[in-house]
Amino acid sequence: MAPRKPASTSSTQSKNQSLEPFRERPADTVLTTDQGIPISHTDDSLKAGLRGATLLEDFHLREKLTRFDHERIPERVVHARGSAAHGYFQVYKSLEKYTQAKFLTDPSLRTPVFVRFSTVQGSRGSADTVRDVRGFATKFYTPEGNFDLVGNNIPVFFIQDGIKFPDVVHAVKPEPHNEMPQGGSAHDSFWDFVGLVPETAHMIMWVMSDRAIPRSYRMMEGFGVHTFRLINAQGKSHLVKFHWKPLLGTHALVWDEAQKIAGKDPDFHRRDLWEAIEAGDFPEYELGLQIVSEEDAQKYGFDLLDATKLLPEEQVPVQRVGKLVLDRNPDNFFAETEQVAYCVSNVVPGIDFTNDPLMQARLFSYLDTQLTRLGGPNFAEIPINRPVAPVHNHQQDGFHRDTINTGRANYHPNSLGGGCPFLANPQQAFKHHPERLEGNKVRQRSESFNDHFSQATLFYKSLSKPEQEHLIAALQFELGKCERMVVRERVVQQILANIDAELATRVAKAVGVTVPKAPKPAKASKAKNTVDKAPSLSMENTPKDSIRTRKVAALIADGFSAKELAQVKKALEAGGAILEVVGPSLSPVKSDDGTEVAPVRTFLTTHSVLYDAIYVPGGEKSVAALQLIPDAADFVREAYKHCKALGFSGAGTQLVEAAGLSKIAAAQDLASDPGVVQNAKADMKKFNALFITAIAAHRNWARQGPAPS
Incomplete structure (x- = not known):
């Protein structure tokens, strides 16, 4: 095909003749408006004379500016700064004993995935290497619909009940009177909240540890946080904890290094992920499951419905059941990474929820957030959110509706449309586990949620000596940034003192508060198989036999x-x-x-x-x-x-x-x-x-x- 001869329609074009070779393209890629109208010039607006007023009839100018004015959508309230990649998941052998989910029962099936990593506290413009929780969200495009495993790189959370979620986020975000600090938790409002809410103790140990400053997303564990259910074809339910285990091992930065990287390359983690995939060094993780029978749910010394608790691998080993490979970078950051919508409520047949009160709130909150952020109820029609499974229902209209429904019947049941879409076979359809529920309406918590410190102590005691030193230094730094003495005192004397006496003493001396008295020894757990130490919690025990991608x-x-x-x-x-x-x-x-x-x-x-x-x-x-x-x-x-x-x-x-x-x-x-x-x-x-x-x-x-x- 001979190149098109560029038209010289203005003085500006005549000055840019050197650009014309770059403008020569096949005819099917010519510049058009959103309506497909061909445009030959996009450097000057339509004016009444060379120096005259711009004309309102310039539809190309109006469309171009309007689209620019509206190309930003509200950023996520949390997890705003993220990076993502496409890939696939493949189970090693069928798990039909536990679940009927096809992507977990068919070893020949490669399930497409889109994984988004993120920080939590900072805005889209914050740095990658701040001390923070990291999001690890995976969208599985399964033959039975989308399953979203919306997790973090830390297996527990700050709070037990989702009604406190706005409070903890407001507390950790920049303070409202001056919008500072950005991307960090070292300030009064966050630690004021921590000191007043003892259930945060366990999560605080993790966030102050090296886990909160990972070397890269490729060397970071992921956790589903909540306890889910797996349900097999016979309706048998098992409780399950989801894990992602990086094959490169779990590694971290040191705090001084993380702070300097934030200045030298604030995109450090984003760049690392992108460049590794471009180089063919595909990040790999194994999916691990901790499976517990319903009968054993109460025997571990804590409540499995409590999101501030983890199930130590020393009590229930992690079964590695499949591999996740990230092998393709997004084609467009906004269209995919920014518009992807993860919803905890997206589950498929064979996976179900539990009564975890934090999970129950997230089932509502995530969907509600997408309605605002992505402009309406049709966000599932955006290509990155669209399931590979066929979609047939009577939903209609609303902002950004792409599907063009035909026919007269948009209701069920109907005869005008031949009864379509038909109801699914009960054996293949999603069924909620028929758990028996009864009780009075109350605003209370179960007594099984009352222990806030034993697992915080377990985590601290399980770390290597260097990791403990890093954690102490992190607390000294964070609390040292707090201006109010009462905030520092409360955290040290009411939170840290109940975790470990030496830890509390060293932090107290560093931040200028009275050394707390030793707390009364905690009552021993009545559970027979509790553990005093969990080596699996220390990153020092991660594999260190490879230099791949270093x-x-x-x-x-x-x-x-x-x-x-x-x-x-x-x-x-x-x-x-x-x-x-x-x-x-x-x-x-x-x-x-x-x-x-x-x-x-x-x-x-x-x-x-x-x-x-x-x-x-x-x-x-x-x-x-x-x-x-x-x-x-x-x-x-x-x-x-x-x-x-x-x-x-x-x-x-x-x-x-x-x-x-x-x-x-x-x-x-x-x-x-x-x-x-x-x-x-x-x-x-x-x-x-x-x-x-x-x-x-x-x-x-x-x-x-x-x-x-």
Whole structure:
């Protein structure tokens, strides 16, 4: 097809002739209005003369501006800042013993999914790495309709009853008088709420832990939070907790690092997810189930309907039943990531609700939110929300109705439409579990919801020593930001003191409040199989046997050892890691053998907090140049402070002392510091093996604290 000859209809077009080659497109992609009317010029409005008034009859101008004026929809009240991806889920073997849901009973079926990750507190413009809960919402497009598993990266929640949801969100959001702080919980109103609502204690331990600052969405667990039901074809019900287990393990940032990343790259988690998928490093998670019979529901020492409690894996192991793979980025952020509507009420035959009072409120709230945010009841017709299962009903009209119904019968029963749509076969249709309900109308809670501290203590006691130190420091930071003494006192004396005495004492001293008296010992649970410690709650027990997708910065200048860099790059990439060269500028850098390498980043455009490990190859000239660059020494010093893996081969070891790490400068093996690998003799085979081991460990927490001088 010959290219169309552009029309020269104005002075503006004549000045932009250089753009015309880019405007040559096949005829079927010409610019049109929303009504399909072809438009040949969109750079100038219709005017009465070259310098005259703009004419109201310019329908293209009016449409273009109107659409622009209305292209923003209300952002989500919570989970406003998100990132998402397409993928699929496939069950390993049939779970027909527990459920009739087809996507869980047919191992040959690949169920399309759309997963959205998010922060909770901040607006769409906040940073990714703030201390916050992370949303992990999955929409399964099953043959029986959409199932939305709307979860978080923390298995419990702040409150027990959904009627308190507006209160906790109002408290954690920016304070209404000054709209600050954005994206953070370190302020008076949130901790005022916490101190007055003891049921928040368990969730507070999680949010102050490293779980609230994940390394990436790809290295983050997900939880359904609530207890659901699985119902098989015979109507037998089992209670179930849903888990997502990342195959890369569960890893976190350190707090200082997270704060700096927020300034260096506020899109850190978004970018990480997008780039991993584009590179073919598809995020993978396994679906885990904790299944409990109805008869055993009361034997674990707490109420399974209480969303502030978790079911320790040491009591009921997690069965890994299928895999989730995210293999495609959205085509358009707004149309998909922003318009996707998750509703807790979206379940399919074989999955049902329980009487969890937080869940019951969410069944109403999520649907109600979408009605406002997406402009009416037809949001399910937006492509990203549209089920793959056929939809037939008598719903009609309303804002944004896309379906064009035909025929005269829009009611049931009818004869004018031949009785269509017919009622489904009872064996295939969704059926609510016929749970027996009886009781008086009351505004009360069950006594089984009264224990607010035992699981908070269990979580804290189950953490490794470094994780406990991080949690204490987080509480010291957050409460240290509170201006009102009474708020700090109440949290320490009425919440933390009931969790752990040492924890409360250390926080009290740091925030200037009276050290609380030791509380009375809690009554021992009557349940036979309660646990005092749950190793599954510590991220230190996550798999640490892979360097897949880990990012390593190689610091070079003219004269670097090409051989050493090439060998390390080959070894790291063989293990699935990514090595990026960082240099003084983006101009090619000459090696010791004359070859050139173009840096991907410079010391000005990147920072050590954006990498998992640092490598410095040998080359006397290169290392001498790096020693004169303050940012290069800062790169090494910062990575050491954040307990990351550091590798120095050949003359690269000289940069260790230049970075102010003199105490480890003379060491040549892993014994002195398992996270620092040095090899002045450039035995690259041994060096690579040790460096990969150090990176896979994620952090060397034994190094925690200020860098040695």
